Amino acid sequence: MFKDFTTAVRPALVFTVLFAVLLGLAYPAALTGFGQILFPKQANGSLLRDGERVIGSELIGQGFASPSYFHGRLSAAGQGYDAAASAGSNLGPTSQVLADRVKADTAAIKTSPGAIVPPDLVTTSASGLDPHITPEAAYFQAARVAQARQVNVTELRRLIADHTDGAMLGFIGEPRVNVLELNLALDRKAAARANTKQ
Amino acid sequence: MTIQGWTLILAFTGILIALTKPMGMLLFAVYEGRRTLLHPVLGPVERGFYKLAGIDPNAEQSWRRYALHMLLFQLVLLLFTYAILRLQAFLPMNPRELPGLGADGALNTAVSFTTNTNWQWYSGEVALSDLSQMLGLTIHNFLSAATGIAIAFALFRGFARREMASIGNFWADCTRVTLYILLPICLVYALFLIASGVPQTFASSVDATTLEGVKQTIVLGPVASQEAIKMLGTNGGGFFNANSAHPFENPTALTNLVQMLSIFVIGAGLTWCFGKAVGNTRQGWAILSAMMVIFFAGVSIVYWQEAAGNPIHHALGLAGGNMEGKEVRFGIAASALFSVITTAASCGAVNAMHDSFTPLGGMIPLFNMQLGEIVVGGVGAGIYGFLLFAMLAVFVAGLMVGRTPEYVGKKIESREVKLAVLAIAVLPLCILGFTAISAVLPDGLAGPLNKGPHGFSEILYAFSSGTGNNGSAFAGLTAGTPFYNGLLSVAMWIGRFFVIVPVLAIAGSLAAKKYTPESAGSFPTTGPLWIGLLIAIILIVGGLTFLPSLALGPIADHLAMINGQLF
Numbered sequence: 142m143f144k145d146f147t148t149a150v151r152p153a154l155v156f157t158v159l160f161a162v163l164l165g166l167a168y169p170a171a172l173t174g175f176g177q178i179l180f181p182k183q184a185n186g187s188l189l190r191d192g193e194r195v196i197g198s199e200l201i202g203q204g205f206a207s208p209s210y211f212h213g214r215l216s217a218a219g220q221g222y223d224a225a226a227s228a229g230s231n232l233g234p235t236s237q238v239l240a241d242r243v244k245a246d247t248a249a250i251k252t253s254p255g256a257i258v259p260p261d262l263v264t265t266s267a268s269g270l271d272p273h274i275t276p277e278a279a280y281f282q283a284a285r286v287a288q289a290r291q292v293n294v295t296e297l298r299r300l301i302a303d304h305t306d307g308a309m310l311g312f313i314g315e316p317r318v319n320v321l322e323l324n325l326a327l328d329r330k331a332a333a334r335a336n337t338k339q
Numbered sequence: 340m341t342i343q344g345w346t347l348i349l350a351f352t353g354i355l356i357a358l359t360k361p362m363g364m365l366l367f368a369v370y371e372g373r374r375t376l377l378h379p380v381l382g383p384v385e386r387g388f389y390k391l392a393g394i395d396p397n398a399e400q401s402w403r404r405y406a407l408h409m410l411l412f413q414l415v416l417l418l419f420t421y422a423i424l425r426l427q428a429f430l431p432m433n434p435r436e437l438p439g440l441g442a443d444g445a446l447n448t449a450v451s452f453t454t455n456t457n458w459q460w461y462s463g464e465v466a467l468s469d470l471s472q473m474l475g476l477t478i479h480n481f482l483s484a485a486t487g488i489a490i491a492f493a494l495f496r497g498f499a500r501r502e503m504a505s506i507g508n509f510w511a512d513c514t515r516v517t518l519y520i521l522l523p524i525c526l527v528y529a530l531f532l533i534a535s536g537v538p539q540t541f542a543s544s545v546d547a548t549t550l551e552g553v554k555q556t557i558v559l560g561p562v563a564s565q566e567a568i569k570m571l572g573t574n575g576g577g578f579f580n581a582n583s584a585h586p587f588e589n590p591t592a593l594t595n596l597v598q599m600l601s602i603f604v605i606g607a608g609l610t611w612c613f614g615k616a617v618g619n620t621r622q623g624w625a626i627l628s629a630m631m632v633i634f635f636a637g638v639s640i641v642y643w644q645e646a647a648g649n650p651i652h653h654a655l656g657l658a659g660g661n662m663e664g665k666e667v668r669f670g671i672a673a674s675a676l677f678s679v680i681t682t683a684a685s686c687g688a689v690n691a692m693h694d695s696f697t698p699l700g701g702m703i704p705l706f707n708m709q710l711g712e713i714v715v716g717g718v719g720a721g722i723y724g725f726l727l728f729a730m731l732a733v734f735v736a737g738l739m740v741g742r743t744p745e746y747v748g749k750k751i752e753s754r755e756v757k758l759a760v761l762a763i764a765v766l767p768l769c770i771l772g773f774t775a776i777s778a779v780l781p782d783g784l785a786g787p788l789n790k791g792p793h794g795f796s797e798i799l800y801a802f803s804s805g806t807g808n809n810g811s812a813f814a815g816l817t818a819g820t821p822f823y824n825g826l827l828s829v830a831m832w833i834g835r836f837f838v839i840v841p842v843l844a845i846a847g848s849l850a851a852k853k854y855t856p857e858s859a860g861s862f863p864t865t866g867p868l869w870i871g872l873l874i875a876i877i878l879i880v881g882g883l884t885f886l887p888s889l890a891l892g893p894i895a896d897h898l899a900m901i902n903g904q905l906f
Binding site: 145148163168169175179183184187197200222223225229232233248260267270308 | 346347350384392393403404407408411412414415416465474513517522525534535537542545549551553555558561565579580585587590591592593596648649651655656657661663664665666667668669670673694695696697698788789790791792793813814899904906
């Protein structure tokens with residue numbers, strides 16, 4: 142038994158070092174090289190830029206509070222959409238805190254007493270960084286945004302439809318709207334309109 | 340529930356079954372030590388490793404020696420990662436100047452990744468530098484997976500060999516699995532993930548200014564390389580706190596489907612490899628069938644419950660399924676499916692927050708782990724755990740109808756059954772014992788976020804996950820305390836090695852036995868009768884023990900929910 146033990150010491154130490162170099166350094170380094178050459182945009186976080194300024198990432202949601210923007214999911218990441226502290230609420234189904242929150246938020250965004258609120262608008266996402274909302278949640282907000290921006294609701298609804306992604310092959314993925322891209326499109330339209338007026 | 344959701348579930352199952360044989364063939368080639376397509380490239384690396392380590396890959400080991408070499412390797416790896424985590428502040432690639440982890444936290448994480456659990460008390464993006472993630476953790480993701488598969492190979496040899504004193508060579512098994520299976524698949528897989536949007540950079544973070552003018556610091560890093568092996572090796576430890584729910588770990592519904600498949604593919608392939616090793620692939624398919632029945636039952640319950648939603652929230656004016664803690668791009672179906680896969684295997688990655696599931700929707704992941712994660716299961720761990728139940732099943736069948744207990748040509752006698760029961764019984768002892776302690780001590784009661792029965796579920800889930808080497812969590816539990824870090828370290832160690840060592844002992848004992856050809860007195864171990872018996876034994880022996888604890892947690896929670904009671 143003791144001899145078994147001593148013969149194991151050298152391979153245990155040597156394999157730890159060799160695998161550390163191969164799997165812990167060479168493997169991620171090689172992939173970083175390939176990734177940076179083949180898919181530089183994705184490998185660096187799919188960033189959206191406006192000139193030099195980084196606006197965000199098309200994959201990472203951001204907080205919107207202004208009535209003239211479409212709002213995303215509720216976020217439990219840090220103070221909200223903190224992309225350095227992803228998190229869900231972890232509140233359970235019988236949580237008083239969760240029920241109170243849902244009640245308050247539902248009451249706040251209900252347009253009429255009978256209106257049915259899309260669930261994704263009053264629930265926190267798993268990551269706190271969900272970039273999407275359902276198309277229903279986008280249409281639900283169209284009237285508010287149209288009023289705040291003084292634009293035609295029909296035009297807004299068309300914009301939402303243009304930004305709605307469906308399922309791949311009919312079953313991979315849920316219908317969704319990227320909130321940041323939709324709001325960016327809104328701003329760009331507004332800027333273009335302002336330019337033509339001048 | 341929608342047709343689209345069920346299509347996804349059926350498509351997933353179909354693709355998995357289609358991948359089982361090709362994956363099994365690759366595994367079998369490595370099991371036998373045959374040449375693969377990659378030998379011209381990686382053969383020299385393999386031989387170089389053996390030479391430097393001073394080992395002969397053809398030197399056969401008895402089960403004791405195999406176990407000892409394996410254990411010593413795990414210990415050295417554990418200390419290696421412990422040192423890196425403690426010394427993080429002094430090591431390079433730490434531009435955000437993160438401090439080293441405390442003693443209890445570093446120990447917990449080192450044990451967690453060594454045991455293939457990947458329980459994470461910390462938030463990856465908050466606590467760990469890129470070097471810690473790569474050098475400290477990614478290496479375990481490979482090697483704990485390779486170790487699990489090596490143990491499975493050793494047990495297969497126990498069944499396949501006749502009157503031999505040895506069960507293979509641990510170093511050869513571990514090295515070959517890493518070089519010829521895990522590493523090449525991960526390289527391709529990680530490139531696919533990068534193309535789909537998973538970052539792979541040594542830049543630690545980037546600052547953005549949002550449309551509303553707020554500063555948003557976006558953490559980046561070498562995510563894809565870790566993500567690939569995290570799923571393929573059923574590790575589950577995320578680069579980020581939100582794990583596979585984070586858009587940088589799992590950006591699209593397609594990456595989600597591939598991630599789910601990659602959790603199961605090696606485990607499924609191992610069932611075929613087992614059949615091939617014992618000379619009858621139908622034995623493998625019978626095992627996979629039993630697994631799939633339990634799996635499908637689980638998926639149906641979770642999907643049904645999550646789609647039905649929470650009546651308390653319906654009364655407040657919400658319609659539809661439960662979206663708290665879920666991502667829109669995955670929706671209800673893909674979240675429910677993922678939760679069952681990740682807990683049926685010992686993966687523990689999550690794409691939705693299990694803590695916020697409906698009570699019964701969250702009970703199935705919990706129950707999956709308590710069964711010992713043998714429904715496809717962790718890489719290696721799933722099949723050797725399942726074979727323990729198979730041995731128990733032939734033994735019980737033997738008692739019931741007076742037949743000779745034998746399985747795939749080997750007599751199952753009292754030594755094997757005792758060892759199997761030892762390995763199976765350690766789970767409930769550890770899970771229920773530690774849960775009970777934590778449910779009465781102040782340090783334990785300080786953990787749960789939610790009140791009422793759901794708080795108890797959080798504790799029960801933590802020890803089920805730790806002991807089962809799963810790593811997923813009802814993450815409301817504040818687990819980063821010396822109390823939980825300590826207890827869970829012990830639970831994870833017991834859950835891994837108090838199963839592995841008896842399994843190797845069984846392998847040794849079986850390898851020494853004569854081959855017993857099938858006779859009229861043998862209980863047939865293929866076909867529906869056998870599959871039914873297996874499922875019954877798994878549910879009765881593996882599951883019934885936990886029923887009282889489930890009644891106190893999720894079942895009480897469910898009754899409260901339908902009566903509108905809040906805590």
